[in-house]
Amino acid sequence: MRRATCLLFVSTxxxxxxxxxxxxxxxxxxxxLNRESPTVRIPNQGIVLGKEIxxxxxxxxxxxxxxxAQPPVGKLRFTRPVTDPLxxxxxxxxxxxxxxxxxxxxxxxxxxxxxxxxxxxxxxPDPGFSEDCLFLxxxxxxxxxxxxxxxxxxxxxxxxxxxxxxxxxxxxxxxVSRQKVLVVTVAYRLNILGFFTTTDSEASGNYGMFDQIAAxxxxxxxxxxxxxxxxxxxxxxxxxxxxxxxLHMLSPLSKGKFHKAIAMSGDAIGSVGTLDREKPVVDxxxxxxxxxxRPSGALMECLRRLQADFLIKHSSDIETWGPIVDAExxxxxxxxxxxxxxxxxxxxxxxxxxxxxxxxxxxxxxxYMETTSGQNPEGGLSSENFETMITEEFTAAxxxxxxxxxxxxxxxxxxxxxxxFYRPYPFTTNTTVFRDRYLDLQTxxxxxxxxxxxxxxxAKGRTTAFVYRFDYRPKTQPVAxxxxxxxxxxxxxxxxFVWGLPHLMGPGTTQWxxxxxxxxxxxxxxxxxxxRTGDPxxxxxxxxxxxxxxTQGNPRILIIDKNVEMNxxxxxxxxxxxxxxxxxxxxxxxxxxxxxxxxxxxTTWRIFFRNVxxxxxxxxxxxxxxWF
Numbered sequence: 001m002r003r004a005t006c007l008l009f010v011s012t013x014x015x016x017x018x019x020x021x022x023x024x025x026x027x028x029x030x031x032x033l034n035r036e037s038p039t040v041r042i043p044n045q046g047i048v049l050g051k052e053i054x055x056x057x058x059x060x061x062x063x064x065x066x067x068x069a070q071p072p073v074g075k076l077r078f079t080r081p082v083t084d085p086l087x088x089x090x091x092x093x094x095x096x097x098x099x100x101x102x103x104x105x106x107x108x109x110x111x112x113x114x115x116x117x118x119x120x121x122x123x124x125p126d127p128g129f130s131e132d133c134l135f136l137x138x139x140x141x142x143x144x145x146x147x148x149x150x151x152x153x154x155x156x157x158x159x160x161x162x163x164x165x166x167x168x169x170x171x172x173x174x175x176v177s178r179q180k181v182l183v184v185t186v187a188y189r190l191n192i193l194g195f196f197t198t199t200d201s202e203a204s205g206n207y208g209m210f211d212q213i214a215a216x217x218x219x220x221x222x223x224x225x226x227x228x229x230x231x232x233x234x235x236x237x238x239x240x241x242x243x244x245x246x247l248h249m250l251s252p253l254s255k256g257k258f259h260k261a262i263a264m265s266g267d268a269i270g271s272v273g274t275l276d277r278e279k280p281v282v283d284x285x286x287x288x289x290x291x292x293x294r295p296s297g298a299l300m301e302c303l304r305r306l307q308a309d310f311l312i313k314h315s316s317d318i319e320t321w322g323p324i325v326d327a328e329x330x331x332x333x334x335x336x337x338x339x340x341x342x343x344x345x346x347x348x349x350x351x352x353x354x355x356x357x358x359x360x361x362x363x364x365x366x367x368y369m370e371t372t373s374g375q376n377p378e379g380g381l382s383s384e385n386f387e388t389m390i391t392e393e394f395t396a397a398x399x400x401x402x403x404x405x406x407x408x409x410x411x412x413x414x415x416x417x418x419x420x421f422y423r424p425y426p427f428t429t430n431t432t433v434f435r436d437r438y439l440d441l442q443t444x445x446x447x448x449x450x451x452x453x454x455x456x457x458x459a460k461g462r463t464t465a466f467v468y469r470f471d472y473r474p475k476t477q478p479v480a481x482x483x484x485x486x487x488x489x490x491x492x493x494x495x496x497f498v499w500g501l502p503h504l505m506g507p508g509t510t511q512w513x514x515x516x517x518x519x520x521x522x523x524x525x526x527x528x529x530x531x532r533t534g535d536p537x538x539x540x541x542x543x544x545x546x547x548x549x550x551t552q553g554n555p556r557i558l559i560i561d562k563n564v565e566m567n568x569x570x571x572x573x574x575x576x577x578x579x580x581x582x583x584x585x586x587x588x589x590x591x592x593x594x595x596x597x598x599x600x601x602x603t604t605w606r607i608f609f610r611n612v613x614x615x616x617x618x619x620x621x622x623x624x625x626x627w628f
Contacts, residue, residue, distance in 0.1 A: 040225050042066070045088045048095040052142065056505065058177040059142040063226065065099030068218035069211065071132035072189060077304050078196060078203045080333075081134060081214040098137065100130035101166035102190050103308045105316035108164060111366040112492040119479065119501050120169060122508040127168050131193065131308040136215055139172040139183045140226050150229035151182035152531040155219060155258070157212060159239030159266070159492075162322040163191045174500030178521075179528035182228040186215040192311055195321040196303075197329055198282055199275045202296035204329035206336045209251075212244055213336075216257040234260040234531045238495060240322070242266025242357075246454055247323055249351045250344045251336050260534060262356040262527065264498075265363060265491055267450030269341045273324040281318060288314055342585075345457045352461040354534040356527070357451040358468035358558075362488035364442035368435075369487065378486065380431025381438055389438065390422070391415045399592050413591040414584075421579055432486065444573065449580035456552040466536055467550040469572070470494040471561040472519055476502070476512045494560075497523040515562075522564060 038050040038061045050063035069081035076082055106129075109117070141151060156172070158165040172183035188194065188211035197205030220230050235258045237245045245261050246268025248254035286293040289311070291302035303311065326335040337344075344350050365379075372379055381389075398411035422437045448469075455465035473489055474480050474496070483490060496502065497520040502512035512520075522543065530536035538545040545564050548556040555574060557567045 099135035157237035157241035236262035269450035
């Protein structure tokens with residue numbers, strides 16, 4: 001009898017608790033945060049079932065693999081994403097696993113990507129690859145929201161040089177659980193499938209960028225159903241993801257779809273292709289796949305008949321895929337970029353929103369180390385190799401005139417200017433000095449100059465901009481064990497701290513020390529505070545950090561190291577940034593068009609940037625030439 005009474009009491013208690021939980025969770029119906037069944041109804045699509053998880057005892061809900069456009073397959077390959085109608089379903093859709101990543105070549109990770117991936121949990125699932133890949137993932141905080149408020153929304157565009165990458169390795173659970181910000185990660189088409197163009201209206205290119213716009217449209221329209229704020233959307237990304245962020249600030253098609261932006265280690269100004277650069281690629285693709293080159297319609301029919309993995313396999317050696325100025329390829333529809341980014345900035349007609357940009361202090365060092373193949377532990381560079389590498393790289397940046405042209409190119413003007421600026425004075429035989437000067441050139445030219453130019457233009461439009469340089473080397477020994485002290489802080493080394501990896505727990509994960517955990521808290525807090533308020537300064541919690549805004553007249557940069565503080569005057573080479581942003585383009589123009597009457601700024605910048613990727617390839621070839 002006593003046992004039966006006890007069982008009845010326990011059953012009643014459980015029923016009361018379950019009833020209490022259900023009532024409490026009804027107040028979060030907008031999010032669908034029912035621990036037994038976290039579901040959300042998406043208008044015109046259907047109901048999705050997410051999963052509630054705990055990160056260090058803090059709960060959040062994941063909704064993974066939600067389609068935001070029709071599958072870009074068959075006749076929809078090499079076209080803008082179709083979003084009317086959206087994919088829909090009748091039964092409850094299981095949204096508890098990542099959808100397949102966009103089609104790409106496997107086994108092509110660069111050193112910085114391999115170093116990052118080894119910090120991730122060893123049991124991370126691999127969703128595989130598919131051409132049907134236009135999905136997004138939503139990470140929703142489960143606690144701490146005041147009634148009636150909506151979460152700030154941060155939308156992540158992954159990196160990978162527009163060739164590779166996946167949202168599946170960017171698990172926002174730690175960031176969301178600790179910072180109470182809703183995060184969305186987006187998949188978009190890559191490589192030939194995302195960026196091939198016939199250089200005419202038959203295949204206009206930039207499909208991957210239009211995928212991102214479609215995802216932003218979906219988020220703007222539907223994120224309220226997950227209790228996210230459609231009026232406070234932050235786009236952010238790293239490397240090609242940061243380039244994407246910068247281009248959305250410049251494209252009229254992205255206007256009004258976001259309210260703040262964060263671009264980490266990716267320069268949108270100097271990373272856009274031109275039709276001149278793409279034309280030889282069209283011939284290569286037609287020949288490689290046995291398709292008729294003309295008319296363009298016949299070429300596209302041929303390419304659409306091929307299997308996606310076959311297309312990827314036989315075009316993966318082409319690494320110049322990416323966004324282009326597509327004004328001339330869109331006769332009937334509005335282009336993504338009507339002008340070169342430099343011209344858009346000069347005209348002032350861009351989407352000026354509060355902005356954070358930043359870079360690490362030695363962005364290209366891992367690529368440099370890969371090329372030297374460990375034959376020189378100190379990475380030393382002789383003066384002869386230094387001069388030859390720069391000469392070959394910058395000679396390739398100058399357009400050679402046609403045979404029937406009356407113009408004469410003078411690439412030596414460009415190479416002499418670069419050598420004069422970066423050659424160490426007085427002369428030295430110290431190979432590490434030449435190494436450091438060469439690596440400074442790569443960081444300043446390819447990252448710092450363009451990012452600070454964008455920040456300055458945003459600030460000129462009376463919108464706040466903030467700039468950082470990340471100098472902090474992880475103190476946890478296994479993390480940087482393959483990166484010597486002289487290498488400083490390479491490309492991608494800020495991301496473990498941005499994504500909270502020092503707080504990962506579980507079998508096989510790295511055991512980070514306290515200092516690194518603290519740095520991760522600082523990075524996450526600054527970004528989340530910026531998402532909430534538009535100002536990344538911290539006044540409590542993780543410490544007091546006053547991050548001063550960046551302007552052209554007062555270009556302050558936050559140096560993130562053991563101490564996080566605004567830069568001293570000699571900590572940043574502002575003259576180098578001015579060299580790349582102001583003087584170098586003039587030298588290229590003179591070297592390319594010294595006998596032509598060039599009056600169009602757009603033409604000048606198209607000539608200047610047409611061989612950016614080629615010059616990078618030449619730099620790599622030069623390194624190989626002298627190390628092997």
